[in-house]
Amino acid sequence: MPESSNGKEEALIVFTPSGKRGSFPIGTKVLDAARHLGVDIDSVCGGRGICGRCQVQPSLGDFPKFNVKSHADHISEFGAKELRYKEKRGMKDGRRLSCSAVIEGDLVIDVPADSQVHKQVVRKRAEVRNIEIDPVVRLHYVEVEEPDMHHPSGDLERVKTALKSQWDIDVTRADLPVLQTLQKALRDGEWKITAAVRYDGELIYVWPGFQGNAYGLAVDIGSTTMSVHLTDLQTGEVVSSVGAMNPQIRFGEDLMSRVSYVMMNPGGEQEMTAAVQETLNFLAGQAATEAGVDLTEILELVLVGNPIMHHLALGINPVELGWAPFALATNSAVELWADEINVRVNPGARAYFLPCVAGHVGADAAAVTLAEGPQYREEITLVVDVGTNAEIVLGNKDRLLACSSPTGPALEGAQISSGQRAANGAIERVRIDPETLEPRFKVIGCDLWSDDDGFELASAKVGVTGICGSGIIEVMAEMFLAGIMSADGIIDGSMAEKSDRIVPEGRTFSYIVRRGEPEIRVTQADVRAIQLAKGALYAGAQLLVDKLGKPVERVVLAGAFGSHIDPKYAMVLGLVPDCDLDKVVSVGNAAGTGARIALLNRKARGEVERLVADIEKIETAVEAKFQDHFVGAMAFPHKTAPYPNLQKVVALPARKTAQDGDDSDGTAGGGRRRRRRRG
């Protein structure tokens, strides 16, 4: 071992995975050596052997790469504090508390990922960025000087001094609840407290003694469902997720009927605000209970939602979003006390609403964009978040455009004769035999197909109750591929000769997917509803393609709808422009993920704010071409646009001409004629 200039023996220390190295006097604490080298090691207790966040793992053996022999006797034996921590809280074998263990010789010391301050949350999909943990609020344990009559000073001022000297934090202000609880906390904790401090120096809460847990809530307020993800602000882990129906549904199933409710019932927005805020409290409580977390440990909320949900959650009357020019109250991010929106978690907790993009493109779209990051890619990506409105973003690192499209709720299974939400018992997959026209299907909650042996028994506990959005898409695509339905969306009554599943219904025909109780069928009206929805969706996307002047190279389907849909069937029906099917991904609740990113990483907030400011907003209502695109997009997959990528995978039926006997004006006529023929 080398000797230092002051004659004291020194040891060579190498930290992995950073590779940072240096010589330190024997007797130096591992944490001090790490800090000296700028190695990133976490700590809440400030090196007092309480929090256990600074764990390291000496790697023993010879490391020729580092030119170090790292031996077991090169690190101190377990001391009293460390033993007590291991006994009380548990610690993996081989792990040491770097604030207690002392260097006694050359060592290679590994800093595991969970001991780093700037931990990363690794996301499952390789193409999206990991989340660096850098929350807006952190916990700091401090020892505070007792008051002294000879040098009178306020308790808060001595806490500030302690935070400055022990953590180099400048407290800029303290919330009133802190002032109200500080004196008792200091005395109950025998002048040791844990302080929750925001990045800007705001002291928002104090606990007596040591407090190691800090959580946040990522909240997605959908028109239909609300979900919260209780997230550990220090590890990034989601410790519980709960959801509930949005209670505003009683004021109207879709967004516009809720806005109409407010227009017709002045003050109605307050009922809706109360309903959503109450549910938020309920969900926060449920998530906390499930995870065994105290509500006061929830220090931060991030909320996303479409513009109307955003406004209602904030207590802003949404009527202006119900008519042109669809003016938002604000298109900036909103940060306030959770208390201001009546959410009862930690009294110092803040709530951050991601910015809305435009009158119909909400904070949810901002969150999806944040989560999916089209702005970091070369490829032109089309991001579609289908809710009651479709929110559509298109572009790449050079330019992003956004619009919304009034799809209505049909793609979610609403306003469909046998439609239902995606829940147990809902048909979610359908295949139709092109020869016999017989269907087979799968329901949510049962792993078997309807023609598998034992399906009746296996599906009995969930039943077969209806058909959800993805089921609707699949059955219609299969009907189209099997020739039951024409490219213009007419259920072909002549097919009734081939199969008794095609039956007349008024002046049109329906296709029976399932006989029995309930009978589940696809009616001509159902087809029309889906045509309108998908036409709007396609038209919005195509409008952005026109503006950008570049074709779609990649499609991201977000939202509950997107997570169940098979990209192939979406393409067969022509929901989105043609694209290599390998480049179509379903990403599930990306809005929730975006909320979680903004919860865990404060820089992500600035990022999404800049992003939203830069996105070019297109208002479909003022674009003449939207209507043209819409009309063309009513056909499957499209009246004129080619689908070369789709056709590599699927053989589309040859497009019939009017001379082939197809009724190009659809609905009534065809049915009437056929009925006459039948009668």
Added chain:
Amino acid sequence: MPESSNGKEEALIVFTPSGKRGSFPIGTKVLDAARHLGVDIDSVCGGRGICGRCQVQPSLGDFPKFNVKSHADHISEFGAKELRYKEKRGMKDGRRLSCSAVIEGDLVIDVPADSQVHKQVVRKRAEVRNIEIDPVVRLHYVEVEEPDMHHPSGDLERVKTALKSQWDIDVTRADLPVLQTLQKALRDGEWKITAAVRYDGELIYVWPGFQGNAYGLAVDIGSTTMSVHLTDLQTGEVVSSVGAMNPQIRFGEDLMSRVSYVMMNPGGEQEMTAAVQETLNFLAGQAATEAGVDLTEILELVLVGNPIMHHLALGINPVELGWAPFALATNSAVELWADEINVRVNPGARAYFLPCVAGHVGADAAAVTLAEGPQYREEITLVVDVGTNAEIVLGNKDRLLACSSPTGPALEGAQISSGQRAANGAIERVRIDPETLEPRFKVIGCDLWSDDDGFELASAKVGVTGICGSGIIEVMAEMFLAGIMSADGIIDGSMAEKSDRIVPEGRTFSYIVRRGEPEIRVTQADVRAIQLAKGALYAGAQLLVDKLGKPVERVVLAGAFGSHIDPKYAMVLGLVPDCDLDKVVSVGNAAGTGARIALLNRKARGEVERLVADIEKIETAVEAKFQDHFVGAMAFPHKTAPYPNLQKVVALPARKTAQDGDDSDGTAGGGRRRRRRRG
């Protein structure tokens, strides 16, 4: 008239009182010329002829001093806007709206004080500084762009753009109530609103159309009474003042009994907080009603009070102030939403609490110091604010010290046998004939002395109900000067031979000030109570004199007590160290004045915060010399300290020695001996 470089005729304009001058093209608006020269002219409406704050007065005639001939035809005729304003709101003759009047020739234009942004509030006493009006919040009228579907942006963002372009204001954040009301305000006001913006860019409220009024409340929370002064934030004028008893009195007359109540009734602080906050709301409402002001026009509160009142108003449990080491929760200023202390004025109103100096030296002392400004003077000033505790500040521009002294409530007339608060019917002035020992007195609410003709009739409507603090001081000083009471505070029973107003009472003697119902007398116990109080007061002041090492050159008596007291009598009793009587001033409610300064001038807040940080805090409880000073100060005016300045004005009785028959240990012994003699 000269010609400008572009050939257009120019005129010479001189603004008074600033003397700023310049040449402007004929046709320039007076306001534009003023702005160009940096002449300070107010405006809320931004030069739209609505607010009338930019009034100027052309001075007509020849001004050889300025080398200008200023003629009536050198300024435009009244235009439509100006006429409408004059008709609707009224305007003094000769006045013009500078935003409407146009320069048509050379002019001397006077800017009256009430048209300046940085107006000064002139205070009555010459020795104190005037208040420059520079409030934390100002009103700005703006015209906002309407939303446009082709360029979608939030309503708030367009308001921000308008405030930037029309007022050069960068809005940093908007309160939630602004977001909740903004859209309606914009549409109701036809895209014209008035915004209340704080100095730091926080947008706190919006009104549709023009709103010209902004008020603040200066609040003094005394242990006994609470008072609010509703103040115009634009003119500095106090538009109404109301007061009420502090409702906490039901929990204890003096401060310490209230703290004891909390100690014995956990949670009792919440009752007291609720009581004081409710009263604050009541007083705010009353002040607003009296002045015809809408509660939403109250945009700011400044609060002062002793540490216990400060803590209770904020909802902080004051128990720590009840025992050593008397730790404050904070000794910094506290700024929060008025809503957080449950005061319902404008929802965006903030409340600012001046900082407390130390555990027994409150925000009221800070306010008194701010109002009186000893830190700007050469003379060593002693500032005494007598409440239940005396808060004492001593020093000059070089150094300030502060302490508090436990005087108890005797100096305010409490715990005195015939004592009462200063109210109608209370004896406030007393003179005793040194020969006959007959008293004469005045009561509050009656201008006559008790020996004036017609006193019985004149005083009948208020009655004679008791004796208040200043009456107590005067009667005791007169008793001492007349020889009825010794320097050691013994009422001399031998004087009973001279006057039947000296009567035995138990083992001591009393002096009857008024016979009848109620009989008003000064008992030996009353004298003892005053001795204890004034001894404590003197000792605190003397302790500071010791620390400073310099004698008192000036005395400021603040508080309700101070405002009624005659400095000579305060000195005769030795309440404060000797000082030139011409240098003793009573300043009334200086704490309220300090609050008003902090309300009207935002820089005063930084000033008082620095001041409080710099004041040296002396804790009397740990100073051994305090007890010595206290014992010496029990005598009138003092056992040993000379009162040369006082003796220039008043002949003090020669000090008797023990041999002269005085009983130096006082109370019981003297009485007993005398009774024996009598018996």
